[in-house]
Amino acid sequence: MSVLVYAEHDNAALNKVTLSVVAAAKEIGGDITVLVAGKGCGAVAEEAAKIDGVSKVLCADNDAYEHQLAENIGDLVAEVGADYSHILAAATTTGKNFAPRAAALLDVAQISEISDVVDADTFKRPIYAGNAIATVKCGDAKKVITVRGTSFDGVAAEGGSASVENLDVVKDAGISSFVGEELAKSDRPELTSAEIVISGGRGMGNGENFEILYKLADKLGAGVGASRAAVDAGFVPNDMQVGQTGKIVAPNLYVAVGISGAIQHLAGMKDSKVIVAINKDEEAPIFQVADYGLVADLFEAVPELDGKL
Amino acid sequence: MKVLVPIKRVVDYNVKVRVKADNTGVDLANVKMAMNPFCEIAVEEAVRLKEKGVVTEIVAVSIGPKTAQEQLRTAMALGADRSILVETDEDVQPLGIAKALKAIVDEEKPELVILGKQAIDGDNNQTGQMLAALTGMPQGTFASEVDVADGKVKVTREIDGGLQTVELNLPAVVTTDLRLNEPRYASLPNIMKAKKKPLDTKTAADLGVDLTPRVTTVSVEAPAERQAGIIVGSVDELVEKLKNEAKVI
Structure with a gap:
């Protein structure tokens, strides 16, 4: 057996989720090779x-791979x-974009967002928005898989000493081009990958009121999320x-503020280690999954919590 | 130009599915079925493009059981001109569906294929990408904005860090994300009219494709239930619990 792990990165640094994908690869077994495709991504390949556990790194450094266009990455x-x-x-928007494309080109199935490795052919994955967990077995000779990062503890980022080999395979389909991107700028x-996540819901009332969550998040080194509402x-x-x-997300601590707890929201956070809910409606379903519930007006409770930490 | 909109019949999104006692799957007996929500968005986008004069014909297609006719009728009530059902009782999987769709694309030669990014039953998020690969088309997945002009389509995509815009040559595949549009409801006169619109039925054999599943489901289990914890009386108590009991801050 031999596993090829596709590295997630922004051409400058490796995304931590790759460590979780390598962890899943280790559970499958066999030699692990990491493929880094990008432009000017040499530092990522070194990283x-x-x-830990990687035996070889393949680096495909070319203009065609700069923006991770699925047409080119799929071919590669x-x-x-x-x-x-x-x-x-990784089951990120990058992985989900090219992995099915690569699988179809290889005429094999793709297995999406696995949360567990049973054996080299058998995997667990959530279906119906996480309301059921399916154990699936793939009979194809080659398995193309996306991995839910939060389901695997990442391997150590240091400790390995794999060789880096440059690939001169250039796949430029020439049928798509990058126009631009608007990335949210945040220091949080x-x-x-955050250890702590604080999320706000409809109860926040408006966007300005999220300031109290940002303030609390900065004190705790937390990321800030939101419900769909x-x-x-x-x-x-x-x-x-x-x-x-x-x-x-599956952080150590998830704080749901003014979130009622619709099933669609729970599907995204119920694997968090500790869940705190702050809501003035004691009937809110979020309290059924919370380890610690506080029935209170969030506009009083959040500043008070901020003050006491 | 012609647009092809593949749709899927799935359990209605309001239904809370239950795992069968024998762990062979989820219980779909007597459960309300509907068009997959992302597919509704795809139909809506096609209809809007037609209203703008960009699209001249909308063909809806579904690969599934005979009952999927209901969803094709819905698509036609929403504005699709005609539809094709590739009837099968097989447990259809993304690669098989993509192959059947490729055969339809070869026949129909649409300039744009718009489909949902994923179905809410299998949550695979693969079919559009696979169809794009098999037909050699470019793909604009997770679209929140679609703009067709000058023989190209510009697609704004919802990516993890924000938004990305790509430009694709036509023909192209676009998969829809939630924020692309808000689908309309079908009006009664349009529902009546849809009954008279053409609906062709084909089989996988007609198309010469093999829909045999590549992945078998060994078992299906309910996820681990999370136990409700305690209600704390004050912020002080919460801080104390988080520090000393949960030890997370």
């Missing part, structure tokens, strides 16, 4: 070479992946959304 992964029994990527930790109401941008249609 990947230090990951299908070609490089031909030599491996398993191809793993990224939601899916808060996003739909226009309080905050969509990339802050936690839930079935947003980000899946």
Whole structure:
């Protein structure tokens, strides 16, 4: 067995989720090779070479890979992946974009967002928005898999000493191009990797009121999320959304503020280690999953909490 | 131009599904079925493009059981001109569906295929990407904005860090995210009219594709239930519990 792990990065640094994908690869077994594709991504390849358990790093550095366009990355992964029994990527918007494309090119199934490795052919994955967990077995010779990062504890970022090999495979389909991007600028930790996440819901009332959450988050080094209701109401941008249609998080501490706890929201955070709910409605379903519930007006409770930490 | 909109019949999104006692799957007996919400968004986007004069014909297609006709009728009530059902009782999986759709694309030659980013039953999020790969088309996944002009389509995509815009040559595949639009409801006169619109039925054999599942479900279990904890009386008590009991701050 041999596993190819696709590295998630921004051409400058490796995204921590890659460490979780390597952890899933270790559970499958066999040699682990990491593929770094990007532009000017040499530093990322050096970083990947230090990951514990990685035996080789392949670096495909070319203009065609700068923006992770699925047309080019799909072709690259299908070609490089031909030599491996398993191809793993993170279940991020990048991984979800190219992995099915690569799988179809290889004429194999793709297994989405696995949360557990049973054996080299058998995996667990959530279906129906996490309301059921399916154990699935894939009979294809090659397995193309996306991995839910929060379900696997990342391996150590240091300790390995893999060799880095430059790949001169250039796949430029020439049918798509990058126009631009608007990335949310934030000094706070990224939601899916934050140790603490504080999320606000419709109860926040408006976008300005999120300031009290930002203030508390900065004190705790936390990321700030939101329910879909808060996003739909226009309080905050969509990339802050936690839930079935947003980000899946599993921090050590999740603080739900003014969130009622719709099933779609719970699907995105119920694997958090400790859940705190602050809501003035004692009937709110969020209290049924919270380890600690506080029935209180959030506009009094949050500043008070901030003051006492 | 012609747009193809593949749709899927799934359990209604308001239904709380239960795992069967024998762990073979979820219980779908007597459960309300509906068009997958992301597919509704795809139909709506196609209809809006037609209203803008960009699109001239909308063809809805579904790969699934005979009952999926209901969802195709819904798509036609919303504005699709005609539809195709590839009827199968197989447990259809993304690669098989993508192959069947490729065969339809080869026949229909649409310039744009718009479909939901994922179905809310299997949560796979694969079919659009696989269809794009098999047809050699570019893909604009997780779209929150679609703009067709000058033989290209510009797609704004919802990505983890924010938004990304890509430009794709036509023909192209676009998969819809939630914020692309808010689907309309079908009016009664349109529901009546939809009954007269053409609905072709084909089989996988007609298309020459193999829908045999590649992945088998060994078992399905309910997720671990989270136990409700305690209600604390004050912020002080909360801080004390978080520090000394949970030890998370």
